[in-house]
Structures are given as C-alpha cells and as structure tokens.
Amino acid sequence: MPESIALQPADVLIIPRWLLPMEPTGALLTGHAVAIRGETILDVGPTEELERRWRPRERVELPDHVLLPGLINAHTHAAMTLLRGIGDDLPLRRWLEEAIWPREMALMSEAFVYDGTLLAAAEMLRGGITTAVDMYFYPEAAARAFAAMGMRSVLGITVIDFPTPYAADADEALAKGLAVRDAWRDEPLVSFVLAPHAPYSVSDETLERIATLAAQLDLPVQIHLLEAAQEREESLARHGETPLQRLDRMGLLGPGLIGVHAVHLTESEIALLVERGAALVHCPTSNxxxxxxxxxxxxxxxxxxxxxxxxxxxxxxxxxxxxxxMRHAALLAKVGQGRADVLPAMQILELATIGAARALGLEHRLGSIRPGKAADLVAVALDAVETQPCYDPCSHLVFVAGREHVSDVWVAGRRRISGKILLLQENNRPLSALAQNWRQRIQLQIR
Amino acid sequence: MPESIALQPADVLIIPRWLLPMEPTGALLTGHAVAIRGETILDVGPTEELERRWRPRERVELPDHVLLPGLINAHTHAAMTLLRGIGDDLPLRRWLEEAIWPREMALMSEAFVYDGTLLAAAEMLRGGITTAVDMYFYPEAAARAFAAMGMRSVLGITVIDFPTPYAADADEALAKGLAVRDAWRDEPLVSFVLAPHAPYSVSDETLERIATLAAQLDLPVQIHLLEAAQEREESLARHGETPLQRLDRMGLLGPGLIGVHAVHLTESEIALLVERGAALVHCPTSNxxxxxxxxxxxxxxxxxxxxxxxxxxxxxxxxxxxxxxMRHAALLAKVGQGRADVLPAMQILELATIGAARALGLEHRLGSIRPGKAADLVAVALDAVETQPCYDPCSHLVFVAGREHVSDVWVAGRRRISGKILLLQENNRPLSALAQNWRQRIQLQIR
Known part of the structure; x- marks a missing residue:
C-alpha cells in the first residue's frame, strides 16, 4: 500500500503476536495492533487497518509476545522493601511486635521512604506493574520516588491512631497528607486515597473525619479489613459492633471504600458490601x-x-x-474451594487489570486497552524454553510466565522498560548499593 | 602465601559469598569454598585453607551468590512439557479424561518422550534442578534426553494395568523397563526406580511382581498415593482394604517405598509409614x-x-x-495449619535437597555439599534489585529468589549452566522450534 495513505501521525505502533485488551471480556486477539499518541491509547484494531491509518514515529514488533494492560498492584507498603524478609516464619503477633513495628518506629524517615519506594518502584515496573496503591507514611517522599521511576501511583494518606515519627496523631497525618495532595495536584501520574490503617487502629472520631473528607474531596478510602479472625471479636468486645457495622455507621461503607484482605467475611457481610458498592483487594501471598x-x-x-x-x-x-x-490467587482459590475449575485464567487476569481499576474507581483511565485510556501497557515474551509450547497465552500468563518474561513496559505512553529499566539507567542510580547501605544500617540498629 | 605450597591439583575451586552445605543441618557459611575433582566434591572449608591446599585448573568467584546443593525434583512426568497448560481450570476427572489421557494415548511415542524430556531437562537444569525422578513411558528415550542435557535422572520403570502405545500390559512394561536398565547400567548419571502408577491403576498380581523385583534388584518403588480423597473409599469398596493396607500386604511398604502426593493420609497411616520406613514426596503446586x-x-x-x-x-x-x-510448600503449610511459624525456610531447603536425597535413598551421593559426594551444585545470585536488601539468604531462596536468579549449575563436576545452557549451545538444538512443531501437531490432533 502506498505510504502516503497513512496521513495521521502517531507516536508508537505496537504489533504483538497476541493482544489481550481485557475489554471486551474474554477477548484474545491476533493480527491486532495498538497505536499510542502522547499519554493515551489512540487506536486498537486489525494491524493492516492501523498501518493504513497511522504514520507512527516508532514501530515496535513483538512477534512472540502478549500485549496486555499494565498490571495494577492494588495494595502495597512500598518502602518496606528495605525490610524485605526480616522476621520470616514468625507467628503474626510476634512478627509485628518484635520484627516490624520496632524497626519501623526506629527507622522511618523521609530518606527511608524515598529510597525504599524507589527500590519498590524499580522492582514493580520491571515486573509489569504500572500502577501501585501505596499505604505508608511520608507520601511526599513516596510521590517523588514513584515519579523518579516514571511509574503511576495512588498514594495513601495513611492514618493510624498512635504517634509515629511521621505524625504525632491522626490530625497531623491528615493535614500533612492533604498538603502533599495539593502540592502534587498537577502531576498526572499521581493520585491519592485516604488510608485509615484498620478499624482496630483508628478511633471513631478519626474515622468520622475521614468519612467527611472522603465525601468533600471525592477521595476513595482504603483500609485493612478482617485480615485476622480475632478482629471481629475484638471489635464486638470494644465497640459492641463488628468492624463492618462500625464502618457502615460512620458512613464509610460506600462505592469509594476499598477493603484489603477481607479473609474473614461472613456471607451477610459479603451481601452488605455488595449493597453498599464497596470494593475489595485480595493479597493471596501475604494471607x-x-x-x-x-x-x-x-x-x-x-x-x-x-x-x-x-x-x-x-x-x-x-x-x-x-x-x-495472579498464580497464587488461582491456586489458593482452587485448593481452598476444593474445585479445580474456580477462578480460571481469564478471571485472574481481570483481577490484576480491569478488576483492580474498577475497585479503585479508575476504570475510566486504566485496566484495559481501549482508545482514550492511558497507554499503560506490558509485553510478555512467551518464546523461552520454560514457556514452550503455548496452547493458550492466558493460561501461560497465570500458570507459566513470571515477571522475568516481561520485555517491555509503557506508562502513560512512555517506554520505561525495554529488557532493562530505562529511566534508572538514565539517572544512573545504583539501586543495589542503596539497598545494601540500608541493610548495613538496619542490621546495626537490630543489634 | 607462596604458590608452591598448593601442590595438589583440583579441577575447580568455587568461592561463593554464602555456602549452604545442608549438612550439618542449619549451617550457613561465609568465607568458605568448595573444591571439585572429576565428578566429586573434593574439599569444603575456609577459602584460605583451600587456596593453600589445592591448585585448581579453574577458579569461580561468586561474590553475590549462595552456593547450595543441586535441587532434586523428586517427582515429575518430564515429557508432559509438550502438553503444558492443556486443559487448565477443568475439574480433575474431566481434566484427566478429556484433556490428558486421550491426547497421551494418541501422541505417545519415542519421539514425543525424547523431545518432551529434552525440553523438560533444559527447563529444570536452567532452574537449578540437577536430578529428576521421572515417571513416564519410553524410559530409554527419556534416558537419552536427560543424558543429552547432562542432567542426572532417576527413571521410572512405569507400570499401569491398561494397554498404552508403549506396552500392551504390565509384564511388557516391566520387561522393557528392565532391559533399559541393563543397557544403561554403566551410565553414572542414570538410575532407575520401579514406578507402579497408583494403587487404583495396578492389580494385586502386578504389585506383587513389583515387590519381588524391588527386593531382588534392590530398586526403590515410587507410586502415586492418596492424591484424591475418594481413593481410600474406592479401594475399600474394591479390595476390602485401604491403599496402604494393600501395599503393606504386598510387602511394598518398606524403606524403598516413595509415596507421591499423600494428601489424604490419616494419623495412623502416618504412623504406619514411619514404622515401615517409607518416604513421601510433596507436590504443592499440583495439589x-x-x-x-x-x-x-x-x-x-x-x-x-x-x-x-x-x-x-x-x-x-x-x-x-x-x-x-519451595515457596508453595512453605506458604501452603502456613495457611493450611493456620500457623505462620511452620516449615521455616531452612526446613524447606532441606525438602529440595538432602530431604529428597534421603527419600530416594541417594543421600550417600546427593543432597548436600560434603567431600566425597557428587559435585551437583547450584549458584543463585542475590544482587538483583528485586532480591535486595538481603538479611537472610535462606529466607531469600524460599521467599524472594526465583529460578531466574540461578547463575551457574554443575552436574557431576561439569558446569552445565553459566547464565545460559552450555550443552544446549554446543549441540545447537533449537528447542523452542521443537516445542512449536509439537504444538502444531498436537493442536491439529485436538481438532
């Protein structure tokens, strides 16, 4: 075809072997391409049509790859990379009280959060995660770290009702967090979520303030919920109501609420969440x-x-x-329910993409490959010995491939990974050395 | 020190940052090295001492690495790589009856087993597995494939009481398998195990023959055992005794018996296994x-x-x-028992090394880094962003590192992996193309 027909400019045309757009549900396309302009997906369709329609500055052919939406990590505490593997194999209470909390109280600072988040963002981006919801302290430091890596973040304005090095009380944490939100208002890769730590660690008064702020500022709320079995009983003993009843009384149980873990929900609590339109985040490995x-x-x-x-x-x-x-969500559900057919691969892929986007209220911009959405894209190569043969790329993404097979990652239309971490190289930041310096400091502090 | 003091020749001296010998139990050493001569570990000790004692032809410095014994895959069906991901997310019975068995019956051949096993061996070796126990058909083809990759194998003389393309009945399967064993008698990397498929698929008569052969030839016996809950009831209905009672009556329940899966053991069955000295293999992902x-x-x-x-x-x-x-064994046990402190990292590492060697009766040659044992060794690099910081290399091997961090693998003193698969390169075998040819044939056969 004559080149002159393709008159409209595009920035990038990506031509993968398989396209997994996640909308419409269940679609897996071959012979399709994606055009990007600026930060946005411009067009999705048969490769021949797109070749006729657009004149891209850059053409990326991915002959052995699946192209899917950037993965969304709907719950993390990014800076805790610096404590990776500390206190493994301890019972939960000892793990928190002996291994984690004392160290966090001693170490937590702007530098700790910036460096730890930088390490986390590098790890996540390299593994195909383009957006992370971060519940931690010093959100301004975290915002700078995510921005330095060119990754999208939803930053928690984290509130807990005891003093931390970051804030003396809930009011100070809220004031500081909202100031950061104001300062970062014009940064398109950053948004915010109110993040009361858990019903058991935040008072009625604070929860009420958060409910008011959420409504005034139209902010979602993310909260740890029923991770441990005893949370229901402790809440009944202390407040005379369950954690969910309490959140509901505060007016927090609505479409903006994102409960994390929710391991110990009853059937009637599931019904209540449905009625209120609340969302949930599943963390199978942690559970x-x-x-x-x-x-x-x-x-x-x-x-x-x-x-x-x-x-x-x-x-x-x-x-x-x-x-x-993804793999653990599938495997744990199957063995947990005693049914090998629950949570098939396509449903698992939804949890990591469009499902997460809906849970976060970001489905207008993220979670699927559609014109007008953000150009957050991940390519996964399926040509390695350990991924061969491949009968079904969706099954392979869940049960065979690992983050080590991610070849390319785009965030808001910019390629951030192409085999290696591009931005990291530009900045020439020795991330491993950074981590090792912290390890030495933390090990000294342990003794 | 003067070089002349180091008078004794060695082939390789490996100097890792951390040495994890697995014997004595719990040891994690720094400043230690391993010397190899021929197929065998010659010496293990403080690096300075080994430098004085040995004059190696090759010195391998691994400054960011853990060196541990080669991993032992105590149960696989290697050639089934060619069916990777076929029939996912189906209930067990439909998976076997619709997805797996008909295809195996239609496809199984010497070429299928050779190519599938070659693919499996490449995948395993690249991921630090130096020994695999393989329960499949055409053991001669499997032996050739493992040998072509330079990997150690324990080949099942697999017996099932229905006709397959490989053998019309159990007698033929046994005769063929024993002939292969005779033919490969002088190959040090290959050994054999009698492998009746499962109590429900093998008759009393065949089990009795296997018990006799096991005793005569001093061969271990590997068998699928109580993988599904209904196996006990079906056995009681058909034979008037449980699978374990039946194996015990046949004289099979002894130190050479290796039961695979054993998901549904009762307490008294565990006690019986202990009394008889039988071993077990855990397959957490499959379960x-x-x-x-x-x-x-x-x-x-x-x-x-x-x-x-x-x-x-x-x-x-x-x-x-x-x-x-390893990761799944740890995680599944913790959530299964409701206790975060069960199966700590060091115990998990034992399951993949010395524990497996003991289960297979091969602990005199395999499973730990001791002078006189086979030089089957794996180096894992812990310097990547996603493995940093590192407080405890054992925890990292179980909960952080993946097979993608394996840098070097030795089998019987020969380096088979150094970043890439060395032998594969020598042979110039296009393994991915091989897999894709089979995929095309199998997909045609499906329709």
Missing part, C-alpha cells in the same frame, strides 16, 4: 505467609464485588510481583 | 491446581518421615520449577 486464612474470592466475584490483587509489603510476601499474586 | 487438598507436611516431618519435593508434570503445574515448589 498464606502470615497464615491469615483463605479469602472467599470466588464468592466475592459471584456476588458482583469489584476485586483487585495486591502484593502487600515486601516484609510479608516477599516479592512485589503480580505474576506471583 | 493446589488440581484442588487435591493440603498435605500435612509439618506432621510428616515431625513424625520423622523422609520427604522430598516434586513439581509433578507440566500439565498440572505448569512450571518444572523447584524454587516455586
């Missing part, structure tokens, strides 16, 4: 490693709840790896 | 994916049973990856 239990994810989905997947922090996982979370 | 259930591995170990880890075949996993099995 297994901390022996929290097996969440009833197939039931949540059947009931119509929007569900995302999260890695949790690197102290309880210890990988910020959504390929692992 | 999750097929919804078989959660094996009581912490109980087995507490009772003193020798336990190894297996990947099972690539149709039910779908990775032949012992790093994944």
């Amino acid at each position: 297994m490693k901390l022996a929290s239990g097996i969440a009833a994810v197939p039931r949540w989905l059947e009931a119509g709840i929007a569900v995302g997947l999260g890695t949790d922090g690197a102290a309880s996982n210890n990988r910020l790896d959504l390929f692992q979370e | 999750m994916k097929l919804a078989s259930g959660i094996a009581a591995v912490p109980r087995w170990l507490e009772a003193g049973i020798a336990v190894g880890l297996g990947t099972d075949g690539a149709a039910s996993n779908n990775r032949l990856d012992l790093f994944q099995e």
Whole structure:
C-alpha cells in the first residue's frame, strides 16, 4: 500500500503476536495492533487497518509476545522493601511486635521512604506493574520516588491512631497528607486515597473525619479489613459492633471504600458490601505467609464485588510481583474451594487489570486497552524454553510466565522498560548499593 | 602465601559469598569454598585453607551468590512439557479424561518422550534442578534426553494395568523397563526406580511382581498415593482394604517405598509409614491446581518421615520449577495449619535437597555439599534489585529468589549452566522450534 495513505501521525505502533485488551471480556486477539499518541491509547484494531491509518514515529514488533494492560498492584507498603524478609516464619503477633513495628518506629524517615519506594518502584515496573496503591507514611517522599521511576501511583494518606515519627496523631497525618495532595495536584501520574490503617487502629472520631473528607474531596478510602479472625471479636468486645457495622455507621461503607484482605467475611457481610458498592483487594501471598486464612474470592466475584490483587509489603510476601499474586490467587482459590475449575485464567487476569481499576474507581483511565485510556501497557515474551509450547497465552500468563518474561513496559505512553529499566539507567542510580547501605544500617540498629 | 605450597591439583575451586552445605543441618557459611575433582566434591572449608591446599585448573568467584546443593525434583512426568497448560481450570476427572489421557494415548511415542524430556531437562537444569525422578513411558528415550542435557535422572520403570502405545500390559512394561536398565547400567548419571502408577491403576498380581523385583534388584518403588480423597473409599469398596493396607500386604511398604502426593493420609497411616520406613514426596503446586487438598507436611516431618519435593508434570503445574515448589510448600503449610511459624525456610531447603536425597535413598551421593559426594551444585545470585536488601539468604531462596536468579549449575563436576545452557549451545538444538512443531501437531490432533 502506498505510504502516503497513512496521513495521521502517531507516536508508537505496537504489533504483538497476541493482544489481550481485557475489554471486551474474554477477548484474545491476533493480527491486532495498538497505536499510542502522547499519554493515551489512540487506536486498537486489525494491524493492516492501523498501518493504513497511522504514520507512527516508532514501530515496535513483538512477534512472540502478549500485549496486555499494565498490571495494577492494588495494595502495597512500598518502602518496606528495605525490610524485605526480616522476621520470616514468625507467628503474626510476634512478627509485628518484635520484627516490624520496632524497626519501623526506629527507622522511618523521609530518606527511608524515598529510597525504599524507589527500590519498590524499580522492582514493580520491571515486573509489569504500572500502577501501585501505596499505604505508608511520608507520601511526599513516596510521590517523588514513584515519579523518579516514571511509574503511576495512588498514594495513601495513611492514618493510624498512635504517634509515629511521621505524625504525632491522626490530625497531623491528615493535614500533612492533604498538603502533599495539593502540592502534587498537577502531576498526572499521581493520585491519592485516604488510608485509615484498620478499624482496630483508628478511633471513631478519626474515622468520622475521614468519612467527611472522603465525601468533600471525592477521595476513595482504603483500609485493612478482617485480615485476622480475632478482629471481629475484638471489635464486638470494644465497640459492641463488628468492624463492618462500625464502618457502615460512620458512613464509610460506600462505592469509594476499598477493603484489603477481607479473609474473614461472613456471607451477610459479603451481601452488605455488595449493597453498599464497596470494593475489595485480595493479597493471596501475604494471607498464606502470615497464615491469615483463605479469602472467599470466588464468592466475592459471584456476588458482583469489584476485586483487585495486591502484593502487600515486601516484609510479608516477599516479592512485589503480580505474576506471583495472579498464580497464587488461582491456586489458593482452587485448593481452598476444593474445585479445580474456580477462578480460571481469564478471571485472574481481570483481577490484576480491569478488576483492580474498577475497585479503585479508575476504570475510566486504566485496566484495559481501549482508545482514550492511558497507554499503560506490558509485553510478555512467551518464546523461552520454560514457556514452550503455548496452547493458550492466558493460561501461560497465570500458570507459566513470571515477571522475568516481561520485555517491555509503557506508562502513560512512555517506554520505561525495554529488557532493562530505562529511566534508572538514565539517572544512573545504583539501586543495589542503596539497598545494601540500608541493610548495613538496619542490621546495626537490630543489634 | 607462596604458590608452591598448593601442590595438589583440583579441577575447580568455587568461592561463593554464602555456602549452604545442608549438612550439618542449619549451617550457613561465609568465607568458605568448595573444591571439585572429576565428578566429586573434593574439599569444603575456609577459602584460605583451600587456596593453600589445592591448585585448581579453574577458579569461580561468586561474590553475590549462595552456593547450595543441586535441587532434586523428586517427582515429575518430564515429557508432559509438550502438553503444558492443556486443559487448565477443568475439574480433575474431566481434566484427566478429556484433556490428558486421550491426547497421551494418541501422541505417545519415542519421539514425543525424547523431545518432551529434552525440553523438560533444559527447563529444570536452567532452574537449578540437577536430578529428576521421572515417571513416564519410553524410559530409554527419556534416558537419552536427560543424558543429552547432562542432567542426572532417576527413571521410572512405569507400570499401569491398561494397554498404552508403549506396552500392551504390565509384564511388557516391566520387561522393557528392565532391559533399559541393563543397557544403561554403566551410565553414572542414570538410575532407575520401579514406578507402579497408583494403587487404583495396578492389580494385586502386578504389585506383587513389583515387590519381588524391588527386593531382588534392590530398586526403590515410587507410586502415586492418596492424591484424591475418594481413593481410600474406592479401594475399600474394591479390595476390602485401604491403599496402604494393600501395599503393606504386598510387602511394598518398606524403606524403598516413595509415596507421591499423600494428601489424604490419616494419623495412623502416618504412623504406619514411619514404622515401615517409607518416604513421601510433596507436590504443592499440583495439589493446589488440581484442588487435591493440603498435605500435612509439618506432621510428616515431625513424625520423622523422609520427604522430598516434586513439581509433578507440566500439565498440572505448569512450571518444572523447584524454587516455586519451595515457596508453595512453605506458604501452603502456613495457611493450611493456620500457623505462620511452620516449615521455616531452612526446613524447606532441606525438602529440595538432602530431604529428597534421603527419600530416594541417594543421600550417600546427593543432597548436600560434603567431600566425597557428587559435585551437583547450584549458584543463585542475590544482587538483583528485586532480591535486595538481603538479611537472610535462606529466607531469600524460599521467599524472594526465583529460578531466574540461578547463575551457574554443575552436574557431576561439569558446569552445565553459566547464565545460559552450555550443552544446549554446543549441540545447537533449537528447542523452542521443537516445542512449536509439537504444538502444531498436537493442536491439529485436538481438532
């Protein structure tokens, strides 16, 4: 065809072997391409049509690859990479009280959060995660770290009702967090979520303030919910109501609420969440490693709840790896329900993409490959010996491939990974040395 | 020190940052090295001493690495790589009857087994697995494939009481298998195990013959055991005794017996296994994916049973990856028992090395880094962004690292992996093309 027909300019034309757009549901396309202009997906369609329609500055052919939406890590504590693997194999309470909390209180600072988040962002981006929801302290430092890596973030304005090095109380944490939100208002890769730590660690008064702010500022709310079995009983003893009843009384249980873990929901609590339009995040590796239990994810989905997947922090996982979370979500549901046919591969891929986008209220911009959405894209190569043969690329993404097979990652139309981390190289930041310096400091502090 | 003092020749001196010998139990050494001569570990000790004692032809410095014994995959069906991911997400019975068995019956041939096993061996070796126990048909083809990759194998003389393309009946399968064993008698990397498929698929008469052969030839016996809950009831209905009672009556329940899966053992059955000195193999990913259930591995170990880890075949996993099995064994036990402190990292590493060697009766040659044992060694690099920082290399091997961090693999003193698969390159075998040819044939056969 004559080149002159393709009159409209595009920035990038990506031509993968398989295109997994995640909308419409269940579609897996061959012979299709994606055109990008600026930060946005410009066109999706048969390669021949796109070749006729657009004149791209750059053409990327991916002959052995699946192209899918950038993965969304719906719950993490990014800076905790610096505590990766500390206190493994301890019972939950000892793990928190002996291994994690004392170290966090001693170490937490702007530098700790910036460096730890930089490490987390590098790990996540390299593994195909283009967006992370981060619940930690010093959100301004985290925002700078995510921005330095060119990754999209949803930053928690994290609130807990005891003093931390970051804030003396909940009011200070809220004030500081909202100031950061104002300062970063014009940065398109950053958004915010109110993040009360958990019903058991935040008072009625603080929860009420957060409910008011959420409504005034139209902010979502992410909160740890029923991760451990005793949370219901402790809440009944202390407040005379369950954690969900309490959140509901505060007016927090609505479409903007994102409950994390939710291992110990009853059937009637699932019904209440459906009625209120709340969303959930499943963290299968963390739930297994901390022996929290097996969440009833197939039931949540059947009931119509929007569900995302999260890695949790690197102290309880210890990988910020959504390929692992996808595989664990599938395997844990199957063995948990005693049914090999629950949560098939395509449904698992939804949890990591469009499902998470819906849970976060970001489905207008993220989670699928459609014209007008953000150009957050991941290419996974399936030509390695260990991924061969391939009968079904969706099954392979869940049960065979790992983050090590991610070849290319685009965030908002810019290629951030192409085999290696591009931005990191530009900045020439020796991330491993950074991590090792912190390890030495933290090990000294342990003794 | 003057070079002249080091008078004794060695082939290789490996100087890792951390040495994880697996014997003595719990040891993690720094400043230690390993010397190899021929196929055997010659010396293990402080690096300075070894430098004085030995004059190696080759020195390998691994400044960011853990060196550990080669991993042992105690149960797989290697050639099933060619069916990787076929029939995922189906209930167990439909998976076997619709997806797997008809295809195996239609496809199984010497070429299928050779090519599939070659693919499996490449995948396993690249991921740090130096020995695999293979339960499949055409053991001569499998032996050739493992030998072509320079990998150690324990080949099943597989017996099932229905006709297959390989053998019309159990007698033919046994005769063929024993002939292969005779032909390969002088190959040090190959040994054999009698492999009746399962109590439900092998008759009393055949089991009795196998018990006699096992005693006469001093061969171990590997058998699928209580993978599904209904096996006990079906056996009671058909034979008037449980699978274990039946094996015990045949005289098969002894130190040479290796039961695979054992998801549904009772307490008294565990006690019987201990009394008889039988061993078990745990396949956590397969047990999750097929919804078989959660094996009581912490109980087995507490009772003193020798336990190894297996990947099972690539149709039910779908990775032949012992790093994944280690992680899944730890995570599944924790959530299964509701205790975050069960199966700590060092115990998991034992399952993949010395534990498996004991289960297979090969602990005199394999499973730990000791002078006189086979020089089967794996180096894992822990300097990547996603493995940083590192407080405890054992925890990292189980919860952080993946097979993608394996840098070097030696089998019987010969380096088979150094970043890439060395032997594969020498032979210039286009393994991916091989797999894709089979995919095309198999997909045609499906329609």
